[in-house]
Amino acid sequence: xxxxxxxxxxxxxxxxxxxxxxxxxxxxxxxxxxxxxxxxxxxxxxxxxxxxxxxxxxxxxxxxxxxxxxxxxxxxxxxxxxxxxxxxxxxxxxxxxxxxxxxxxxxxxxxxxxxxxxxxxxxxxxxxxxxxxxxxxxxxxxxxxxxxxxxxxxxxxxxxxxxxxxxxxxxxxxxxxxxxxxxxxxxxxxxxxxxxxxxxxxxxxxxxxxxxxxxxxxxxxxxxxxxxxxxxxxxxxxxxxxxxxxxxxxxxxxxxxxxxxxxxxxxxxxxxxxxxxxxxxxxxxxxxxxxxxxxxxxxxxxxxxx
Amino acid sequence: xxxxxxxxxxxxxxxxxxxxxxxxxxxxxxxxxxxxxxxxxxxxxxxxxxxxxxxxxxxxxxxxxxxxxxxxxxxxxxxxxxxxxxxxxxxxxxxxxxxxxxxxxxxxxxxxxxxxxxxxxxxxxxxxxxxxxxxxxxxxxxxxxxxxxxxxxxxxxxxxxxxxxxxxxxxxxxxxxxxxxxxxxxxxxxxxxxxxxxxxxxxxxxxxxxxxxxxxxxxxxxxxxxxxxxxxxxxxxxxxxxxxxxxxxxxxxxxxxxxxxxxx
Numbered sequence: 131x132x133x134x135x136x137x138x139x140x141x142x143x144x145x146x147x148x149x150x151x152x153x154x155x156x157x158x159x160x161x162x163x164x165x166x167x168x169x170x171x172x173x174x175x176x177x178x179x180x181x182x183x184x185x186x187x188x189x190x191x192x193x194x195x196x197x198x199x200x201x202x203x204x205x206x207x208x209x210x211x212x213x214x215x216x217x218x219x220x221x222x223x224x225x226x227x228x229x230x231x232x233x234x235x236x237x238x239x240x241x242x243x244x245x246x247x248x249x250x251x252x253x254x255x256x257x258x259x260x261x262x263x264x265x266x267x268x269x270x271x272x273x274x275x276x277x278x279x280x281x282x283x284x285x286x287x288x289x290x291x292x293x294x295x296x297x298x299x300x301x302x303x304x305x306x307x308x309x310x311x312x313x314x315x316x317x318x319x320x321x322x323x324x325x326x327x328x329x330x331x332x333x334x335x336x337x338x339x340x341x342x343x344x345x346x347x348x349x350x351x352x353x354x355x356x357x358x359x360x361x362x363x364x365x366x367x368x369x370x371x372x373x374x375x376x377x378x379x380x381x382x383x384x385x386x387x388x389x390x391x392x393x394x395x396x397x398x399x400x401x402x403x404x405x406x407x408x409x410x411x412x413x414x415x416x417x418x419x420x421x422x423x424x425x426x427x428x429x430x431x432x433x434x435x436x
Numbered sequence: 437x438x439x440x441x442x443x444x445x446x447x448x449x450x451x452x453x454x455x456x457x458x459x460x461x462x463x464x465x466x467x468x469x470x471x472x473x474x475x476x477x478x479x480x481x482x483x484x485x486x487x488x489x490x491x492x493x494x495x496x497x498x499x500x501x502x503x504x505x506x507x508x509x510x511x512x513x514x515x516x517x518x519x520x521x522x523x524x525x526x527x528x529x530x531x532x533x534x535x536x537x538x539x540x541x542x543x544x545x546x547x548x549x550x551x552x553x554x555x556x557x558x559x560x561x562x563x564x565x566x567x568x569x570x571x572x573x574x575x576x577x578x579x580x581x582x583x584x585x586x587x588x589x590x591x592x593x594x595x596x597x598x599x600x601x602x603x604x605x606x607x608x609x610x611x612x613x614x615x616x617x618x619x620x621x622x623x624x625x626x627x628x629x630x631x632x633x634x635x636x637x638x639x640x641x642x643x644x645x646x647x648x649x650x651x652x653x654x655x656x657x658x659x660x661x662x663x664x665x666x667x668x669x670x671x672x673x674x675x676x677x678x679x680x681x682x683x684x685x686x687x688x689x690x691x692x693x694x695x696x697x698x699x700x
Contacts, residue, residue, distance in 0.1 A: 158524075168552065
């Protein structure tokens with residue numbers, strides 16, 4: 131009796147579970163399949179095709195070779211990888227120096243003013259990337275307004291070039307990625323409880339000490355995101371050095387593009403991409419490891435907050 | 437307590453830094469001088485010349501066609517993805533699914549461009565409009581999925597349950613209750629996908645092949661070949677379009693926020 135009552139119920143439970151599983155698979159399949167096919171497989175393919183020979187028509191040849199690996203040991207690539215890291219690091223540091231006060235100021239502005247400021251920060255985010263790079267090319271141009279102003283004020287020699295060197299690349303990198311750094315810092319600063327700073331000040335901390343020891347740790351998550359959204363795209367930067375940089379300021383991205391478009395050597399372009407992938411993975415894994423460490427400390431940190 | 441003015445001064449300078457180059461570019465587009473250095477009087481001749489560049493308009497048409505198709509496909513894929521991520525968030529499959537959706541966002545564009553190019557070449561697919569569309573959908577899906585997922589997290593699902601209790605089938609409940617309420621979020625996500633597709637240069641450049649040209653590719657070759665005043669005019673037109681888009685999207689997100697607030 132008891133058993134007969136339960137059986138259909140258990141049966142419908144199994145059916146409900148099956149239907150739920152079916153619904154999950156149906157909803158997951160389209161995006162999963164698409165991203166597996168057009169993201170996962172191509173990324174894996176780069177690692178495999180780097181060991182294929184190049185064919186003279188810009189395609190990928192048959193058989194296997196270590197030619198790419200040998201080509202990569204050329205010291206010029208090491209110098210370029212190092213320069214890429216250096217440019218990305220410097221640009222990220224400058225972005226952070228500007229983004230932290232800006233994110234803080236936007237978060238602390240009066241509500242009406244805050245919306246306006248936020249809007250002003252978001253607009254460049256939507257503006258065409260190429261146009262923003264081009265705007266700098268035309269104002270740094272020898273006939274451009276900045277050059278004329280600097281020569282007029284005697285700061286710069288008339289023959290000096292503002293374009294086509296590493297400084298211009300860093301400047302424009304900061305310009306294009308700064309909005310991306312401000313937004314996550316603003317998001318974290320908006321949630322921050324500023325009474326903590328008042329408390330620190332009441333307890334005798336100087337303003338800068340309160341900022342450094344209370345505010346910065348409080349918005350840590352925003353800072354980490356900001357560093358990643360500048361540093362990682364900067365590593366893969368290609369358009370900026372191509373437009374405002376010179377031959378002495380080529381980065382890994384330029385070399386990849388040259389192998390594709392100039393000498394049509396796809397396997398070598400793939401090999402260079404692997405170097406870039408490793409350079410991108412290093413900071414990501416570092417952040418993950420740090421967060422795991424911080425994650426273990428969470429129960430203790432969490433005690434203070436209601 | 438006296439607050440330091442320093443952050444506000446930096447913010448002011450940052451905004452000048454953001455807008456000064458754009459402003460100079462817009463002003464220069466009305467300058468009759470070929471180089472931006474000196475003002476030689478107001479003129480619309482660069483705009484007039486732009487209208488006589490058939491290559492620009494052809495690439496604009498391509499861009500629009502690609503962006504519309506990409507927006508539609510990535511909205512479908514991204515929304516189903518967000519629904520799966522939201523409803524089955526505890527399952528192991530979804531944890532992997534989330535990683536798969538999230539990772540393309542942190543990969544530099546050039547890596548996505550080169551890997552897709554190698555895949556298309558290896559598979560023997562001819563480069564052109566089709567490969568551009570496939571590539572654009574690939575990076576737009578993630579943005580759409582995460583935008584919609586954000587909206588779903590604020591969404592009151594008891595309303596859908598109420599519709600089901602009142603006898604609506606799950607399909608009817610999804611179509612007549614969930615979808616209309618999610619509409620502002622979908623519109624915002626669609627706008628993001630559309631903008632990303634219209635704006636993308638790096639990935640497009642890699643997978644376009646010699647035949648297909650989009651607006652950013654045309655702009656790039658104009659920059660490389662020094663058609664400065666024409667790009668100023670074209671950029672000003674695109675900037676006007678951008679400002680309108682941002683205004684619309686702000687309205688959408690404002691009304692979205694309003695809607696989620698009303699039930700309380």
